[in-house]
Amino acid sequence: MSRSDWEVVIGLEIHAQLSTSSKIFSGASTAFGAQPNVQACAEDIALPGVLPVLNRGAVERAIRFGLALGSRIAPKSVFERKNYFYPDLPAGYQVSQLELPVVQGGTITIRVGEGEGAYEKTIRLTRAHLEEDAGKSLHEDFHGMSGIDLNRAGMPLLEIVSEPDMRSSAEAAAYARAIHALVRWIDICDGNMQEGSFRCDANVSVRRKGAEAFGTRREIKNLNSFRFLQQAIDFEVAWQIETLEDGGRFEQSTVLFDPATGQTRMMRSKEDAHDYRYFPDPNLLPLMIEPEWIERVRATMPELPMAMKARFEREFGLSAQDAAALIASREMADYFSAVVAATGAEHAKLCANWMMGELAARLNRAGLEIDAAPVSGAQLAGLLLRIADGSISNAIARQVFEALWNGEGTDADEIIERLGLKQVTDSGAIEAMIEEVIAANPKSVEEFRGGKEKAFNALVGQVMKASRGKANPARVNELMRRRLGT
Amino acid sequence: MSLSNEQVVHLARLARLSIPEDVNVTRKQLDSIFVLVSQMQTVDTTDVEPMSHPQELAARMREDVVTETPCLAAFQAIAPQAEAGLYLVPKVIE
Numbered sequence: 410m411s412r413s414d415w416e417v418v419i420g421l422e423i424h425a426q427l428s429t430s431s432k433i434f435s436g437a438s439t440a441f442g443a444q445p446n447v448q449a450c451a452e453d454i455a456l457p458g459v460l461p462v463l464n465r466g467a468v469e470r471a472i473r474f475g476l477a478l479g480s481r482i483a484p485k486s487v488f489e490r491k492n493y494f495y496p497d498l499p500a501g502y503q504v505s506q507l508e509l510p511v512v513q514g515g516t517i518t519i520r521v522g523e524g525e526g527a528y529e530k531t532i533r534l535t536r537a538h539l540e541e542d543a544g545k546s547l548h549e550d551f552h553g554m555s556g557i558d559l560n561r562a563g564m565p566l567l568e569i570v571s572e573p574d575m576r577s578s579a580e581a582a583a584y585a586r587a588i589h590a591l592v593r594w595i596d597i598c599d600g601n602m603q604e605g606s607f608r609c610d611a612n613v614s615v616r617r618k619g620a621e622a623f624g625t626r627r628e629i630k631n632l633n634s635f636r637f638l639q640q641a642i643d644f645e646v647a648w649q650i651e652t653l654e655d656g657g658r659f660e661q662s663t664v665l666f667d668p669a670t671g672q673t674r675m676m677r678s679k680e681d682a683h684d685y686r687y688f689p690d691p692n693l694l695p696l697m698i699e700p701e702w703i704e705r706v707r708a709t710m711p712e713l714p715m716a717m718k719a720r721f722e723r724e725f726g727l728s729a730q731d732a733a734a735l736i737a738s739r740e741m742a743d744y745f746s747a748v749v750a751a752t753g754a755e756h757a758k759l760c761a762n763w764m765m766g767e768l769a770a771r772l773n774r775a776g777l778e779i780d781a782a783p784v785s786g787a788q789l790a791g792l793l794l795r796i797a798d799g800s801i802s803n804a805i806a807r808q809v810f811e812a813l814w815n816g817e818g819t820d821a822d823e824i825i826e827r828l829g830l831k832q833v834t835d836s837g838a839i840e841a842m843i844e845e846v847i848a849a850n851p852k853s854v855e856e857f858r859g860g861k862e863k864a865f866n867a868l869v870g871q872v873m874k875a876s877r878g879k880a881n882p883a884r885v886n887e888l889m890r891r892r893l894g895t
Numbered sequence: 896m897s898l899s900n901e902q903v904v905h906l907a908r909l910a911r912l913s914i915p916e917d918v919n920v921t922r923k924q925l926d927s928i929f930v931l932v933s934q935m936q937t938v939d940t941t942d943v944e945p946m947s948h949p950q951e952l953a954a955r956m957r958e959d960v961v962t963e964t965p966c967l968a969a970f971q972a973i974a975p976q977a978e979a980g981l982y983l984v985p986k987v988i989e
Contacts, residue, residue: 429959436962445980450963466959487947494911496984546987556981689947697953
């Protein structure tokens, strides 16, 4: 048996913290970074007699998510109590949804890999439901006790559950990235993984190729980066296959990933789902969503990533790969749209090339996201128009871009003018330079006449050098050939 | 329908309930409730929608605005132990 005899089956549960101002069942603030417990009100800390009141903003965000994936928005959904005891869960239960979640079904198309081997795949959503987050336990030593911070208690979460449709860690990471990009795109979650606004659990199992039944799965908890997600799955898959091939067995269980060792380790064996003793929360009436509300929300939805990708390919003739890169985030797509709006659609390919070439490289080196780029879309467009009309060469354009990036000018035209970078196309000026170069390099001229094409390139290079890169290379070529009589 | 003694002990543990040492006592009491449940389960409910709440009402919702002001001092005053804004509890490690 070898690795290729096994099929990997992965399903993801993603917790996206919804970007509301107040909590899901109380009017306490959701702002990040507050002092411990100052944003935990009586409802959040479950004082006796408090009652939850549902946040309309949280429901609206769930509706937006459902609309984006073509899901069914349940006209009636029910909040239930998930019962367990833990100090950071003061009520002794978490309000969640089980039997009737607010978002049911739906699909998302992901793009896996890059370049030649890249492919698209549609992943099915099982459901997405609303629930409240729990608090945080701090285990540093407080005289042998644990400290509890309940600021996070009652934060609105959308738990997004996929079908077990992914067949590799690369597909799982691509799916997680697509959901991440989408929740930010439709403005329901800030996607900040460091702050825990977007967390992934991966259900992983393996089965022999061709087998129908799923293997025993293990759930990897709380993966807070896409890299860790992929690493953890790769380790877990290798461990499961090795264990099974050695004739071993394992139980359904929950494991933790340790980024320091790159390994997963057992956290607990699976409690039976019934152990949570779910039941409808008597304090919360069913959530009813009228079709009119859904339609009002639909009217505020932006163009979605895959629709935009298709439009970029259709309207601008971009390749699938270019279009996919441009819709990687809403900010990226907005930037591109701004540049193309200023240059005109006929230069869309040039815009895409520059965004994914020079701009992406500079952003990468500076560790910046595109919305923090020092060169605005309008500035880049101004630069690209000068390339397009032949005023400057690509090499000079990179120089101008550098100046724009460093804030050494307000726009491309101003920099080109000030630094005297405008391309020389005037025949007279170029011919004068050619004469100088020929006079100074009789040996090269001799060699060229003797049939050495290389010598010709050297001469052209000398002219370009004399013009400090500003001469139009095509024009120099043409005039040089004419001068040397070939 | 009836429970085993093991199930009774398991449920009591999950609910953090202290039950009499003789588990049979609790089990018999629960069984008497299950008689009622069994009786209800004989009713044909094929076309009856599961009821999550006795009233035919929809959840009232609030607008997404912050209405609470911090009252940490008052809450911490009634906590058995608190320090540096944290509520202290017996050490818990998973």
